[in-house]
Amino acid sequence: MTAIEVVTAYSIALSQGDIPTTFSHFSPEAKWHQPGSHQFAGTKTGLEAIGKMLGDMMGATQGTLVIEPTGAMMVNGNLVSFPVHFTGKIGDKTVDMNGVDLFEVLDGKIVQVWLFSEDQSAEDEFWD
Template identity: 85%
Template sequence: MTAIEVVTAYSLALSQGDIPTAFSHFSPDAKWHQPGNHKFAGTKKGLEEIGKMLGDMMGETQGTLVINPTGALMANGDLVSFPVHFTGTIGDRKVDMNGVDLFEVVNEKIVQVWLFSENQVAEDEFWGQ
């Protein structure tokens, strides 16, 4: 599989709620770099930490967190950029913005993910401390 095919397979499984298949595309020691200054920010190491963070985010938003692709995936060697739009609600707080997810794929496994948001301050306020 190419790097784009790996990220596409991960994204498809995630969009269908198939977490085991989505996570099967990650290296067990993958790193997820969540930007910002909020309770979920920082580098998560390994599938357990990544899974807990994503599960907590879904719980916090009561399942309203939705991430949709906004354009083609693009590759540069082992790196794949994935333009996204994400929305979610926590009580009376809402997030509705664009971002880019950057994946590093080695030996057909996702080894690192970096997220970028168009308005990090607004995202920090959304997630809170």
């Protein structure tokens, strides 16, 4: 599969809540770079650490965290840029903003993910 086909398959599985298939598109040693200065920020290495972080985010938002594509994926070699819009709620706090997820794909597997938010300080406040 090409890089864009891998990220497309990942996105479809994630949108359907199919976590086993979602994670089948990752290298076991994948790195997830979560920006900011909040409880989930930092680089997570390996499927267990990435899965725990995503599960904890869903738990913190009581399942209200939704990530939706806002445009076409763009590819440059083994990098895929994925514009997204994300929303969620924690108590009386909400997040509602755009971002870009950048994937690096090698040998048919996602090896790194970098996330970018349009307002990192607002996202930090949301997660803290």
